[in-house]
Amino acid sequence: MPTYVILSRIAPGAFSNPGEFRKIAAEVSEKIKSWCPGVIWKDSYGTLGNYDVVDIVESDDPKQIQRAAIIIRSYGHADTETLPATPWKEFLKNLE
Numbered sequence: 405m406p407t408y409v410i411l412s413r414i415a416p417g418a419f420s421n422p423g424e425f426r427k428i429a430a431e432v433s434e435k436i437k438s439w440c441p442g443v444i445w446k447d448s449y450g451t452l453g454n455y456d457v458v459d460i461v462e463s464d465d466p467k468q469i470q471r472a473a474i475i476i477r478s479y480g481h482a483d484t485e486t487l488p489a490t491p492w493k494e495f496l497k498n499l500e
Contacts, residue, residue, distance in 0.1 A: 418481035442468040
């Protein structure tokens, strides 16, 4: 199943305290589960740097990935960048 990396940068002013962010994150998660049943969430990371959140997801349907990114943008008050990802060994093998 294809893997994707969704990078999210939360908009300034999206929340005023950490409790609000938890509520936003829970709402986004529930909407994705409901509206994107073909997306399997593998892992999420909070990061320091250009992006605040890195999500690793899988889906056979790229339209479901697009919908998930739009949900993150609209309900999560974030900018996103979505990257297809290939496991390293497979990536190297594709170069042969």
